[in-house]
Amino acid sequence: MSRTDLPSxxxxxxxxxxxxxxETVLRSPDFPHAFVAFERSAPDEVAERIADADIVITNKVPVRAEAIAGADRLRLIAVSATGTDMVDLKACAAHGIVVSNVRDYACTTVPEHTFALIFALRRSLLAYHQSVRGGRWQTASQFCFLDHPIGDLAGSTIGIIGGGALGGxxxxxxxxxxxxxxxxxxxGATPAEGKVAFEEVLARGDVITLHVPLxxxxxxxxxxxxxxxxxxxxxxxxxxxxxxxxxxALGAALASGQIAGAGFDVASAEPPPADHPLMALLDHPNFILTxxxxxxxxxxxxxxxxxxIDNIEAFHAGAPRNVVGG
Incomplete structure (x- = not known):
């Protein structure tokens, strides 16, 4: 059986x-199949759950070498995300397993969220909201109060780290x-045409935004x-x-004023435990975590x-797409 041949x-x-x-509709693939969906899977449940699978879909559940080694039928891991750091790509390559990911699907939603964070921080929206909630407006001597800095985006400089579809x-x-x-x-490299040295971007940016894989x-x-x-x-x-x-280091940079604020939608551990460094920053007026x-x-x-599902159907048809190398 070749890698793209599947039983029926x-x-x-x-x-x-x-x-x-x-509310997201996950349509049924257009070939004979049996579909099993677990709402969530703990790491120690993965090996058993994929042992007799031909195709595995995962968003963030890790699929590591030991689980892959016991999944003799496995032909495709379809990652329902762009990042594939949760999959052992080398183990997949060694076992002839194709890995696909989802690309360029978020070219509206992620940039809009990015700018929602930028606007909120540049205009101190959360700080003003908290001040109003605390009664500051009622005690103001004028029609408004100007306790927090407000910056326009026009005329400022944004440094974008990551030149793919999202960064673009x-x-x-x-x-x-x-x-x-x-x-x-x-x-650490000489910038390609149309790009600026990494260190120079950090020095010149009024906003720095990250759009690279881990x-x-x-x-x-x-x-x-x-x-x-x-x-x-x-x-x-x-x-x-x-x-x-x-x-x-982020917490120290906020505390010292090296940066004026930070807006994060991600953490090194998700969900973050109570003692995670980002959780300690939630009361900082210039930090937003979503x-x-x-x-x-x-x-x-x-x-x-x-x-x-497009990726799964393409694999079944013998023309794998969005293949990630090991």
């Missing part, structure tokens, strides 16, 4: 259906708002040395992956679900 019916196992909004869409919005857009080159090369790419380069005291946005930023929902607009989630 094929057994499809979805490890974390609960990761999609309840963020750049398009930024230009429409009158911002100067800088795309960062790879850290890889061994990008893990911890923003830490204390990088915060020290941020001469314009920017706001830092991360709607990409937890682990890109040293979260302890629960990894930048991707999850109604349209974005539906596009993700549709493309996941």
């Amino acid at each position: 019916p094929a057994r499809i196992v979805f490890l974390d259906r609960e990761s999609l909004p309840t 869409a963020v750049g398009d919005i930024a230009r429409a708002l009158g911002m100067t857009v800088l795309f960062a080159g790879r850290k 890889t061994p090369e990008t893990r911890g790419m923003i830490g204390a040395p990088e915060f020290a380069l941020m001469a314009r005291h920017p706001i830092l946005i991360n709607t990409a992956r937890g682990g890109l930023v040293d979260e302890t 629960p990894h929902v930048a991707w999850a607009s109604r349209d974005g989630a539906q596009a993700l679900a549709d493309q996941t």
